[in-house]
Amino acid sequence: MVAHDDDLRFAHVLADDADSQTMSRFRAPDLRVETKADQSPVTDADKATEEAMRRTLGRARPRDAVVGEEFGAGGYGARRWVIDPIDGTKNYLRGVPVWATLIALMVEDEVVAGVVSAPALGRRWWAARGTGAYTGRSLSSATRCRVSAVTSLDRASLSYSSLSGWEKRGLLPAFLDLTRVCWRTRAYGDFWSYMLLADGAVDLAAEPELALHDMAAPSIVVEEAGGRFTGLDGTPGPLGADALATNGPLHPEVLAHLNQPES
Template sequence: MTDSTDLALAHCLADQADDVARHYFRAPGLRAEDKRDGSPVTEADREIEQALRASIRAEHPGDAFVGEEFGAHGQSSRRWIIDAIDGTASFLAGEPEWSTLIALEEHGAVTMGMVSAPALGRRWWAAPGGAAWMGPCPSDPSAPPRQLTLTAGGNAKDAAIGIWPPPSRLSETERAVAARLAAGTAAVLPAVDWSTVDPTTPPPRKPSTGSGTCHGALLVATGKADAFLLLGAGPWDIAALIPIVEEAGGTFSDLSGQRRTDTGAALFARPGLHQQLLNMAEAPN
């Protein structure tokens, strides 16, 4: 179980990431390279991941580490899972909805999650049994954090769901899942045809754009969406969000109903909706 020192370290790591990111954000001449999956990466992504790995090694030399940019290092029952900048495209565009995701996994279970969005001035965090919180970033004693608490979601047919990434970045099987959820719920963001790829359609905006959060799962945790499906994801895209959504009262699983971060799919939902949505996502016999 994560103790207070781990959570304190996570806040320090988030502060460190924020400082590096602010140095690069909206800086003239910031360039990106395309990775093999077509997503962008910048010097800021790499510098943050290297800095956090060094800080974790200094505090807990026996802990393992996995990050999006430099992969896995070490073997341990404790593993830190880092996404240096989630939303690099927004970061490059000078838009504020990007964040650093920090999670701690112990004996295969995520026991702490932290999301820091310095350009929005907000941070979200949680550990099992310790509730989910949203507070200012950097911390401000005059503005204490607010506990996140979700109410039941009712019928999935009335739900608003976010799905990401867009159809052009999904496999045929993934598009079919997304299309079934879009057809079975009341509203979907982005509002596109999830069953096909239309090269003439401009790239849609993420479900979180304009919401004041920077990840679709935070829309669920803060009660601004009923559910969020993330496809083609790595553990670093998912892990930090699990405690935040669950401690707020929501639910998480992959599309088979397992609480795993290594299958590429993550479904976050308001309480009472999860199984309904999983049933809806299943291919008909």
């Protein structure tokens, strides 16, 4: 299946340009930071990077729609590019190198190609539907991603972002119950949780508050690496407002923990 090879190569071009933009402002002493209406931070690098990607998309893919974190949706059509210029803005503005640009192409409601580029880590992950997931510095220097073969929670490593979102959703007791039965828990957070899952380094990742731009690119990398990506209710794909990703065998048991009835 090579239907989206050209789109994936183009996504890498977008990622190359984004890397140049984001790295040029990373740890810059004059980095400008504002607070959005939802109280999350946004930097001048977030805005400039998304604007640059939108300009490139407008020239190279004028018929495609675009959905971005900073400037919303633009255009109409069955094909839409879903972009997050800097996933992990709080890390970015504090000089922590764990952040990435997320780029995905959706056709109707299916993600068909995606790139996750973390230039400060010197890593990139990508996938196209039906062709597998890969990681490396470039298309010419890549290794296949495969999820782990862990089959029991008492041997599983869980990655998450924070506890506050679980508390806000009223899901903190269920989430804490899950952490108690896992072998190990670490808050790697954001895109990093899902890429570690695709690499086979962790076995499950979950977040209670997300948007499409947070999930589209990571979801196809996880799935093409052999894992599962759903909402916390088990609905497949990245179209909900939360996420559960696992290596596959662990998914039903994790869903049971997170959806246990209140006592």
